[in-house]
Amino acid sequence: MMQSAADMPVWAAIAVAFFLLIGSGLALIGAIGFLRLPTFYERIHAPTLGTSWGIGGVMLASMIFFTVSSGRPVFHELLIGIFVTVTTPITFMLLARAALHRDRAEGNGNVPDKPNRSQPAGEDLGESDPRKG
Amino acid sequence: MSAIILFSAVSIAQLMLAAAMAIASLRMFRGPRAQDRIIGLDTLYINAMLLLVTFGIGTGRVIYFEAALVMGMLGFVATVALAKFLMRGEVIE
Amino acid sequence: MLPYPLLTLLLILMWLLLNGFTRGHLVLGVLVAVFASWAMASLRPDKPRLVKWYLLPKLFGIVLYDIVKSNIAVARIILRSGRRSHNPGFLTVPLDIENHTAIAVLAVVLTSTPGSAWLEYDSNDRTVLLHVLDIDNEAEWRDTIKNRYEKLLMEIFA
Known part of the structure; x- marks a missing residue:
C-alpha cells in the first residue's frame, strides 16, 4: 500500500525515516546492552533505552506519517507512548525489588542489606550459581 | 522518491527490531536467573509492539x-x- | 458532582483519541469519564494537591532533556562495554519530600531515565536506594536528584 506514500512530500518521508531509524536503533542498542552487560542491576538500565526514546522515536514517526498521509492530525500514538512511559518504571521497580529481596534472602553479599548502607556492586552478582532461579 | 526512502527506512527498522527481539529471547533462554528471564520477556514484547x-x-x-x-x-x-510472584511466591494475596 | 475534574477531562481526551472526534463519541466519552471518576472516588485514594501546577511543563521539559542526554551516555557505554569503561554501583540518597505523589513522580522520572534505577524507598529513614550505571560522578548524581528534581517537585506538590 505504498501508493499513498508515493505522493508524500520528501521532507515528510525523510522525517519519518529519521525518527524511525533513531527509535529502532535505540531499541537495538538497548537489547545489545541487555545481552552484554554482566550483572542484573546493570542490565536493568539497558531496556530503558528502548522504552524511552526507542518508543518515542517510533511513535513520532508514526504520528508524522499518518498525519501527512491522511491529511488530518493523528495523535493516538501518544497513548501508547504515555502508557509505556508510565508502566515500564513500575515493572522495573517491582523486578528490581524482587531481585534485591531474593539476593538478600540467599545471602549474595553484593547487595546493600539495609537501605542506609551502600556498597559497591560486585562483578558476578547473582551469577555465582547458574543453577539457581 | 519518498516511497523509496520510506520503504528502505521501514525495512531497516524492521530488521533492527527483529534483531532486538532475537537478542531479548536469547537472554530469556540463557537466564541466568528468573528476574533476567522476566526482563527478557518485557524487552521482547516491547520490541514486538x-x-x-x-x-x-x-x-x-x-x-x-x-x-x-x-x-x-x-x-x-x-x-x-x-514480578509479584518472584517477590512473594504468590500472585494474589 | 465531579470529584476528579482533571481525571475526567483526561479520560474524555483519551476516549476521543482512541475513537476519533465525532459528536456521538464526545457524548459517550463524557458519560464514561463521569462514571469512571465516580468509581475512582469510591476507591478513596489520597488526593494530590497541586500547588504550583504551572511548573509542570518546566519539569516535563527538564526530564525530556535529561532523558535525551542519558540516552546518548548509556548508548555510548553499551557500545564500548568491551573495555569496561563504566563503574556501576548502588547509591543511597536521603529525601526531604514526604508527599506520596511527589515520591511516585520522582521514582518514575528516575527509572525511566536510562542509567539510573529506583530500587526501594525506606519510609522509616526516608532514604532511597538507587542503582546507577556510572557512579564515578557520585556527587553529580546526588546534586541532580536533590537540586534539579526534588526542589522542583517540592514546589509543585507543596
Missing part, C-alpha cells in the same frame, strides 16, 4: 496500532504478575 507500529507505517493501516496497544497492556499485566 514497536515492530507492529512499523508494520502499520509500512502498510498505511491503523489496525496495527490497536494491536500494539492491546499487546502493551497485556504485557504490562503479565510482567507485573510475574
